[in-house]
Amino acid sequence: MRIGHGYDVHAFDASRPLILGGMEIPHDFGLKGHSDADVLLHTITDSILGALALGDIGKFFPDTDEKFKDADSRVLLGEVVAMMHEKGYEIGNIDAVVIAERPKLRGYIDDMRENVAALLKTDMSNVNIKATTSEKLGFTGREEGIASEAVVLLQKQEAK
Ligand SMILES: Nc1ccn([C@@H]2O[C@H](COP(=O)(O)O)[C@@H](O)[C@H]2O)c(=O)n1
């Protein structure tokens, strides 16, 4: 078994839609980024790369490469999941948190879990996603952006 951790932050950008967990969430602001800025999927991607000791998302999908401009983060995560399978691992379970003062995410969490489970090619029962405010403290509390963290456990693929 291998454990990995991911952390990411994106600043708000009023000109973009808010994409989180592979879906658009109604809000006044989206997030700034080279890609679609799906901070939750980036965190999950980094946690898997961390568990495999392969580095981080920017190493494989640099924000200096035009190829990844406005990239769909579901595609980037899909590539990393393929690398994980190539190395003989599958998801044991994953636990992620989104730190956002607004919008209220509770109503979208199960749809996000379903998206993430499909991308990770695992059962929804292996995917937990939480949301918290930071009680108006710090950059998330001032609504300057959204942060996310995840931990993942990978296990050796079961023989088919
Ligand atoms: N963006 C968010 C933040 C929080 N929630 C839900 O509210 C609960 C209480 O939040 P606290 O920051 O006061 O702990 C939290 O446990 C979430 O269920 C949310 O849906 N969206």
Ligand SMILES: C[C@@]1(CO)OP(=O)(O)OP(=O)(O)OC[C@H]1O
């Ligand atoms: C995903 C990539 C690539 O488009 O761009 P961003 O959306 O800026 O995201 P970030 O989490 O800063 O780093 C990874 C990047 O290389």
